[in-house]
Amino acid sequence: xxxxxxxxxxxxxxxxxxxxxxxxxxxxxxxxxxxxxxxxxxxxxxxxxxxxxxxxxxxxxxxxxxxxxxxxxxxxxxxxxxxxxxxxxxxxxxxxxxxxxxxxxxxxxxxxxxxxxxxxxxxxxxxxxxxxxxxxxxxxxxxxxxxxxxxxxxxxxxxxxxxxxxxxxxxxxxxxxxxxxxxxxxxxxxxxxxxxxxxxxxxxxxxxxxxxxxxxxxxxxxxxxxxxxxxxxxxxxxxxxxxxxxxxxxxxxxxxxxxxxxxxxxxxxxxxxxxxxxxxxxxxxxxxxxxxxxxxxxxxxxxxxxxxxxxxxxxxxxxxxxxxxxxxxxxxxxxx
Amino acid sequence: xxxxxxxxxxxxxxxxxxxxxxxxxxxxxxxxxxxxxxxxxxxxxxxxxxxxxxxxxxxxxxxxxxxxxxxxxxxxxxxxxxxxxxxxxxxxxxxxxxxxxxxxxxxxxxxxxxxxxxxxxxxxxxxxxxxxxxxxxxxxxxxxxxxxxxxxxxxxxxxxxxxxxxxxxxxxxxxxxxxxxxxxxxxxxxxxxxxxxxxxxxxxxxxxxxxxxxxxxxxxxxxxxxxxxxxxxxxxxxxxxxxxxxxxxxxxxxxxxxxxxxxxxxxxxxxxxxxxxxxxxxxxxxxxxxxxxxxxxxxxxxxxxxxxxxxxxxxxxxxxxxxx
Ligand SMILES: Nc1ncnc2c1ncn2[C@@H]1O[C@H](COP(=O)(O)OP(=O)(O)OP(=O)(O)O)[C@@H](O)[C@H]1O
Ligand SMILES: Nc1ncnc2c1ncn2[C@@H]1O[C@H](COP(=O)(O)OP(=O)(O)OP(=O)(O)O)[C@@H](O)[C@H]1O
Ligand code: SF4
Ligand code: SF4
Ligand SMILES: [Mg+2]
Ligand SMILES: [Mg+2]
Numbered sequence: 001x002x003x004x005x006x007x008x009x010x011x012x013x014x015x016x017x018x019x020x021x022x023x024x025x026x027x028x029x030x031x032x033x034x035x036x037x038x039x040x041x042x043x044x045x046x047x048x049x050x051x052x053x054x055x056x057x058x059x060x061x062x063x064x065x066x067x068x069x070x071x072x073x074x075x076x077x078x079x080x081x082x083x084x085x086x087x088x089x090x091x092x093x094x095x096x097x098x099x100x101x102x103x104x105x106x107x108x109x110x111x112x113x114x115x116x117x118x119x120x121x122x123x124x125x126x127x128x129x130x131x132x133x134x135x136x137x138x139x140x141x142x143x144x145x146x147x148x149x150x151x152x153x154x155x156x157x158x159x160x161x162x163x164x165x166x167x168x169x170x171x172x173x174x175x176x177x178x179x180x181x182x183x184x185x186x187x188x189x190x191x192x193x194x195x196x197x198x199x200x201x202x203x204x205x206x207x208x209x210x211x212x213x214x215x216x217x218x219x220x221x222x223x224x225x226x227x228x229x230x231x232x233x234x235x236x237x238x239x240x241x242x243x244x245x246x247x248x249x250x251x252x253x254x255x256x257x258x259x260x261x262x263x264x265x266x267x268x269x270x271x272x273x274x275x276x277x278x279x280x281x282x283x284x285x286x287x288x289x290x291x292x293x294x295x296x297x298x299x300x301x302x303x304x305x306x307x308x309x310x311x312x313x314x315x316x317x318x319x320x321x322x323x324x325x326x327x328x329x330x331x332x333x334x335x336x
Numbered sequence: 337x338x339x340x341x342x343x344x345x346x347x348x349x350x351x352x353x354x355x356x357x358x359x360x361x362x363x364x365x366x367x368x369x370x371x372x373x374x375x376x377x378x379x380x381x382x383x384x385x386x387x388x389x390x391x392x393x394x395x396x397x398x399x400x401x402x403x404x405x406x407x408x409x410x411x412x413x414x415x416x417x418x419x420x421x422x423x424x425x426x427x428x429x430x431x432x433x434x435x436x437x438x439x440x441x442x443x444x445x446x447x448x449x450x451x452x453x454x455x456x457x458x459x460x461x462x463x464x465x466x467x468x469x470x471x472x473x474x475x476x477x478x479x480x481x482x483x484x485x486x487x488x489x490x491x492x493x494x495x496x497x498x499x500x501x502x503x504x505x506x507x508x509x510x511x512x513x514x515x516x517x518x519x520x521x522x523x524x525x526x527x528x529x530x531x532x533x534x535x536x537x538x539x540x541x542x543x544x545x546x547x548x549x550x551x552x553x554x555x556x557x558x559x560x561x562x563x564x565x566x567x568x569x570x571x572x573x574x575x576x577x578x579x580x581x582x583x584x585x586x587x588x589x590x591x592x593x594x595x596x597x598x599x600x601x602x603x604x605x606x607x608x609x610x611x612x613x614x615x616x617x618x619x620x621x622x623x624x625x626x627x628x629x630x631x632x633x634x635x636x637x638x639x640x641x642x643x644x645x646x647x648x649x650x651x652x653x654x655x656x657x658x659x660x
Binding site for chain 1: 350352354376377378379380383384385433434436476477478479482483485490491492493494495497498515516519520521522523524525526527528530531532534549550551552553555556557558559575576579589590591593594595596597598600601603604605606607610611613615616
């Protein structure tokens with residue numbers, strides 16, 4: 001495999017209470033009412049290592065709120081880690097000279113989970129998608145109209161809509177604006193955060209096929225964050241499973257789907273809805289859902305784990321090899 | 337028994353400078369208490385606008401230009417804004433595709449949820465707070481007490497979505513329109529939410545309209561399915577019929593694109609061509625330029641027909657006739 005294009009070394013991210021004016025006001029009122037809450041530190045990402053080779057597609061899956069988007073933002077260089085370092089082609093992005101840092105930021109693009117919040121409501125689509133390529137000299141003024149048309153069409157958007165504002169689009173159309181914007185600057189690395197979640201399966205297929213073509217033609221690399229396990233299985237070479245800020249399992253895609261090791265991974269695969277199912281009864285989660293505000297001791301999954309043992313409450317399981325290229329963080333593996 | 341909701345010949349159009357966008361064009365369906373209607377279809381085909389129309393929340397330059405929306409037999413397109421406000425969020429609730437349509441970014445979650453409780457229930461602040469707290473627990477948000485004191489931006493995408501769901505469930509509505517409510521949730525939390533709404537339907541007889549692109553969720557949840565394309569419902573029927581023996585070529589193409597129906601790593605099947613612009617729909621069947629079965633007949637407008645009992649379609653050459 002080629003050298004990593006992106007490498008995360010022991011990165012953590014903690015969020016404290018926010019310090020904007022509204023939050024300060026809220027807290028001072030809460031203090032006066034005596035309802036102030038104790039712990040406000042969220043450990044969103046907890047010592048994660050990750051290396052992505054050029055041309056690779058790495059799937060990132062995990063519970064809602066477990067820190068996937070936070071990892072994505074740190075990879076894209078739009079949020080600094082609290083600890084650890086993010087390396088772009090072997091260089092720590094925190095120590096890059098400004099011009100190289102700008103270059104790295106342009107080459108690593110993110111498609112955001114929340115398409116509406118990430119689009120400036122006062123800009124027309126043509127500016128949202130076209131501004132960066134113009135500013136960075138990727139396209140000449142004279143060729144701009146053709147370039148923009150091609151970018152919009154490629155993401156499945158009708159170029160006739162170029163003068164519209166984001167609120168005039170449907171949810172899936174907005175998502176495609178975000179996709180067109182990210183691809184328009186010709187990135188090398190794409191962080192796709194639920195990038196196709198708002199698309200019907202046919203347009204989703206069109207976008208996923210486009211991603212695969214770009215990978216083949218331009219060696220584009222992907223960190224693919226998604227709750228849709230069918231999509232992750234279809235696209236990824238390797239899958240990482242996260243739970244409450246930590247990576248709990250990683251392996252080649254086929255290995256994860258055929259021999260899931262971690263009990264959380266097994267729970268995920270067991271719940272995957274099947275199109276063949278008819279009018280089934282959905283089951284509530286058994287056990288308590290742990291909170292990143294007060295993470296459970298030992299293994300974070302123990303309050304929900306059907307196999308939890310006394311040791312799981314005390315000791316944090318380490319992520320280690322259980323088979324070539326297959327890593328998992330569960331004490332059950334010690335008994336093998 | 338009257339249906340909880342009956343929509344008749346609804347047309348909702350946007351009068352933009354570039355022309356009239358017929359986002360919803362002659363849509364009819366009905367749904368009874370305790371039933372789940374899955375609304376699926378092309379991105380941009382009018383699913384959300386159908387929901388906004390029922391809620392009375394279409395913003396200018398959009399208007400409901402025609403049709404009736406009967407809630408428990410009463411046409412609510414004629415209600416005053418005041419009467420509508422009494423229903424909205426109370427008897428009729430919607431979980432918006434974008435949770436920030438429900439949530440105010442500068443207010444704490446507790447402020448917003450307490451307000452939502454007190455808008456339709458005469459309870460004390462403390463009681464309202466405790467109801468808000470329970471509702472968060474129901475949708476799987478841990479440490480609800482601490483989380484109530486947070487702001488929306490401090491939540492992950494899926495947590496915001498769950499707060500919006502919790503708010504919609506607060507008053508056990510008679511009709512719940514859920515617009516892509518679980519796209520940001522992992523499958524275990526999704527199952528938790530789906531089990532809550534199934535409970536709601538059974539316990540309170542809530543009628544559910546579930547808008548989603550996830551056909552696997554719809555397969556397990558819905559009684560009936562309606563498929564939309566370019567502002568129209570092109571197929572309806574029981575979940576089993578529509579998914580197993582689709583009549584409309586668009587429905588068939590859609591089901592064929594599901595990744596689990598394709599080989600891993602290979603190109604996914606997609607419907608050829610692009611969605612026609614709603615500003616310039618070709619005359620006749622809107623799917624004509626992409627349909628493998630199109631012929632001269634399709635240059636006319638297909639009306640809804642029922643080629644097999646319990647399943648309707650808008651197509652001159654429904655697939656059943658081809659195979660039979
Ligand atoms: N700006 C912030 N301030 C405070 N807490 C935050 C902030 N952003 C994220 N968090 C917290 O960090 C944790 C991880 O959030 P993140 O958005 O990374 O989750 P996620 O895995 O992407 O979840 P989802 O699948 O729901 O999108 C959550 O508990 C969230 O509340
Ligand atoms: N304010 C507006 N002005 C003009 N056109 C609009 C406006 N709002 C929506 N539309 C158009 O109406 C059509 C229907 O939009 P709607 O949001 O109902 O689609 P949808 O079926 O929910 O799609 P998605 O699955 O992508 O969310 C879209 O083609 C959209 O571009
Ligand atoms: S370490 Fe223990 S609690 Fe954690 S997943 Fe393994 S068995 Fe379950
Ligand atoms: S009416 Fe004709 S063009 Fe339209 S879906 Fe049916 S066969 Fe295809
Ligand atoms: Mg996220
Ligand atoms: Mg929509």
